[in-house]
Amino acid sequence: MTNQRILGLAALLMLFASCATTTERLLESNSSQVELRSFQTRAFDTTDKETTLRTVIATLQDLGFVIDKAELDLGSVTATKLDNYALRMTVTVRPRGETQLLVRANGQYEIKPIVEPEPYQKFFAALEKAMFLEAHEVE
Amino acid sequence: MKKILAVLLVFSLVGVSCQTGVPAKALELGPESLAVRQAQSRVFDTSDEMTILSACSGLLQDLGFNLEESDTKLGVLVGSKERSAVNAGQVAGKIVVAVLTGAVLSVDKNQVMRASVVTKPLGESKQRIGVRVTFQRVVYNDQGLISKRQPIDDSQVYQEFFEKLSKAVFLEAQQI
Numbered sequence: 001m002t003n004q005r006i007l008g009l010a011a012l013l014m015l016f017a018s019c020a021t022t023t024e025r026l027l028e029s030n031s032s033q034v035e036l037r038s039f040q041t042r043a044f045d046t047t048d049k050e051t052t053l054r055t056v057i058a059t060l061q062d063l064g065f066v067i068d069k070a071e072l073d074l075g076s077v078t079a080t081k082l083d084n085y086a087l088r089m090t091v092t093v094r095p096r097g098e099t100q101l102l103v104r105a106n107g108q109y110e111i112k113p114i115v116e117p118e119p120y121q122k123f124f125a126a127l128e129k130a131m132f133l134e135a136h137e138v139e
Numbered sequence: 140m141k142k143i144l145a146v147l148l149v150f151s152l153v154g155v156s157c158q159t160g161v162p163a164k165a166l167e168l169g170p171e172s173l174a175v176r177q178a179q180s181r182v183f184d185t186s187d188e189m190t191i192l193s194a195c196s197g198l199l200q201d202l203g204f205n206l207e208e209s210d211t212k213l214g215v216l217v218g219s220k221e222r223s224a225v226n227a228g229q230v231a232g233k234i235v236v237a238v239l240t241g242a243v244l245s246v247d248k249n250q251v252m253r254a255s256v257v258t259k260p261l262g263e264s265k266q267r268i269g270v271r272v273t274f275q276r277v278v279y280n281d282q283g284l285i286s287k288r289q290p291i292d293d294s295q296v297y298q299e300f301f302e303k304l305s306k307a308v309f310l311e312a313q314q315i
Contacts, residue, residue, distance in 0.1 A: 053213055057257055058271075061179075062172050063165075064290060066273045067255040072212040082275045082288040087165055109161045122166035129168070 028113060039117040041104045042124050042135035049075055049093055052101055052131070056091045059130045063123070065089065086110055089123070102138065103127065178294045180271040181301045183308060188214055188258050191268045194311040195256045198304050204254055214258035224250035224278045245280040252276045252291070272300055 046052060049072070056077050057067055065079035065087075075093040080086060089107040096102040105123055107114040114120070128135045183191055189211065196206060196216055204218030224247040233244045254274050261267045274291035 050212070054259055057213065057215065058259065061257065061271055061273060062168055062176060064172075064175075066253060066275045066290070067215055067257060068217060069208040070210045070213045070215040072210060077213075080275070081165065082277065082290060083165070084288060085162065085165075086288055087161065107161075109165075114161055116160060119161045119166050126166065126168050 036115060037104070038138065039115075039120045040106050041102055041138045042127075043096055043100045043102055043138050044131060044133050044135060045099060046101055046131075046133060047095065047099060049095070049101060052093050052103065053077060055130050056093065056103065056127065059123075059127045060089065060091070062130070063126060096138075100136075103135075175292065176271065178292075178297050179273055180269055181304065182261065183268045183270065184266070185268055186260070186264075186266050188260060188268050190311055191258050191270060191308065192216060192256075194304065194307040195258070195270065195272075197311065198300075198307040199254060199256070201303065201307070202254075204252075207253075216256040217253065218256075219251060219253040221249060221251050224248060245282050245284070245286070247278050247286055248281045250276050250278045250287075270301075270304065272297065 044052065053070065053072060053075060057070060057079075060067065060077065060079040063081065064083065065081045068078045068080055068088075070077045076090060077092075078088070078090045080088045087107065087109050089105055091103060091105045093101055093103050103124075105120055107119060107123075109119075124135045185191065192209075192211055192214060196209070199206060199216065199218040202220075204220045206216065206218050208217040209215060226247055229246040233246050236242055236244050252274060253276070254272060256270065256272045259269045259271070261269045274296065276287070276289060276291055277285055278287035280286040
């Protein structure tokens with residue numbers, strides 16, 4: 001291949017690259033919304049939102065997170081763990097029917113969303129212990 | 140043989156690029172988590188969470204932190220401050236390396252330190268308030284890049300914090 005052809009190819013590639021945008025990451029269009037929710041969500045048999053949120057905060061602290069913000073009315077907690085990496089989690093608590101609360105967690109590791117089930121399973125295992133309640137999977 | 144090696148190399152590279160997920164231990168309670176919790180916590184014999192929180196916010200101010208977030212209903216206070224992270228040893232090392240090899244090392248310059256205080260009523264009758272504080276910091280080098288991201292887990296720091304908090308609670312009670 002001549003140098004000219006290589007140059008031509010490179011120019012073409014650059015052109016394609018400039019057409020692709022990185023804004024699809026804003027709405028994370030590539031992941032399955034339903035599947036992700038099921039990884040990230042558990043139901044607990046309690047209606048005490050405040051105690052649940054305080055337990056979520058204590059669990060995050062036990063896991064080495066530093067709490068960034070928390071709000072009772074919205075039922076949300078955000079925390080960051082720094083340990084040569086950055087792991088950020090947001091946990092929300094909201095009522096489900098008359099007898100349960102739904103706890104949903106979502107996290108990002110460095111600059112990527114956590115889309116695998118294992119990290120969430122570990123988080124809920126730790127939360128279950130602190131809640132003294134079983135975490136039910138939600139369909 | 141060379142081809143096989145090349146293929147193996149490519150596969151190992153693919154393997155490496157897949158291992159960027161969450162570290163296995165990041166969301167597990169380690170055996171040390173109880174000891175860490177104890178070092179970062181103290182209990183006060185009062186049922187007045189608000190007084191303790193306000194003493195904590197006074198203490199964060201004493202320590203030069205700016206309050207970033209607070210939610211009194213959940214007992215959360217978050218503060219941060221930016222300070223120099225220049226370390227004389229590192230700077231000396233930089234000079235020595237520069238003189239000997241001509242290479243320019245980057246050294247730590249600034250750090251952003253964050254403190255997060257959480258209060259929690261304890262026991263059935265909620266007659267005691269537990270306070271847990273956690274610190275972390277991000278260090279930037281002289282090129283503006285992050286050089287360290289870490290928890291601050293020196294037990295001395297926590298001991299000193301709570302000594303100061305005891306004083307702050309006393310001052311709060313005296314309305315000083």
